[in-house]
Amino acid sequence: MPANLRPRPTACTEQPAAALGPEGPFPRVRLRKVLERRWLHYAFLSRDHELGMVANVAWLGPGLEAEDAPPRCTSILLVHKRGEGWCASQFNTQTSTPLWSAFQQPHNLHTPEPLTLTSTSASPAVELQLSRSSRPCTSQSAWFAPDQHLRWQSETGVIARGRWTFKDQTFDNVEAIGYHERVRGYWGWPELGGWVFGFANDPGGASDQPPPTAFVFTLIQPRGPGDTATGSVMVWRNGRLRRHFPRRCVTFAVRGQLQRDKVQQVPALSNLFGVPPMEPIPQQLMISARMGDDWVTYDYHCDAAARVVIPSETSLRPFSVHEVIGPVHVEGCISGEHFTFDTYGIVEFAGGADDC
């Protein structure tokens, strides 16, 4: 059983339980084709902005010829310490089972449950108790290529408390706030093209409450057919998704390039494999969304980046996901209610498998 799938709890009565839908983050169906994918994504920033982490646990179909083989699993953990850079595992981070997910049902708010991720070299590592404080956005999908697709669902305001290990330093009782996401679908990296994705949680407010405001954006840029690029901006207020700005209401702009010595390539083994040069990362990302009288802006400055090199199953060039941490200013107005906050955010600039 894949680690993400929680065994059904022992029935506490003799009466059969009603199963009215999937209990976990993914449907109970076996992955078969190589490009059938799932992953659970975690990203957190400590409230003092000193520490940040990104983790991804992914499953891939074993291939039709593999018959009953289990899905292939890769897991990576990156921890960032301000001023000291990134520390990353290989693609074999050890994970606690079952993996925490806000998309387990039922799943109560403010109920801590564990998530432990440990590099096989013991660093980086996190031992966290995670609590959801908010509600997820609507499940969304992008279709392209023309028979490939990606489905995702995001949840902001996830509270993480626990121990972080960065190189030889250990930090206890760190409180962080972040983001969780489930993704599934069927795609090749060249066809997917690229994406820009990111979030920010207002760090203000009580630690046992959802962030007063949270911001998530997505821009997916498949190479075809036609106009299949999609994107959106979502704004949560006090744990509830309040506005979903569709693609036609959102503009993205970038300026400058991040200095290349601020980008670290991970996992470390990728440096041995003649990986092609990376794409430049913008210095600044500006997103604005407006729908009627509601508007929001996200003014983000890239500060430090890790380039995660992901082998592509169907192209020679790898797919690169640049995990970027930097300060952000968020401002907006929804239903006449003005809000503004400054914090650090995590942004991903991804692509490159289809470049010639």
Added chain:
Amino acid sequence: MTSKEQAKELPLEDLALLAGLQRGNDWLRAVLCTLARRGLGFRQQHPARAEQLLAALSRYPYFKAGQFLFDLMEWEDFMLDGEVPPLAPTTLDGPALQRMAGLLNTFRAHLDGAEPMVVPEVDTLLPLFVPEDEDLPALEPSLYLYHEVVLGILCSVRPLLQVQTPPDGKGPSPTD
């Protein structure tokens, strides 16, 4: 009181309610999966035609709204989760199409006073999907199931459209 104790004390009326929801759920899942399997069967037999149809429909407001609803309800996960449901061969069969056509006609008459309140005649002896359903392909996680469901609906309503001739008489003939 713990949640386990509460669960032990669920009264019979609650269990009956959940069982009723479960039956409705199972039925809906069987209907959706039947439509998707019809659509997949059609796509496998006519891949270019299926792509053309989906490309044309992608601008149709009802298609866009349907996709939003499909995502909102998380129906793809719902359809794939667990054991494969049995086929529901009476999904959008002749009698169902007749009732559906009547419903849509009534709605149109309520929206537009010039439209008559008539139930269109549908030949309920039109070829149904029962024989073809037996050989329908299985669903896979690689499929974008909204498209398969839409194709399945198109396949199912096609017999109805073939016998409906517009007032100008220029509609497609049953043999098109």
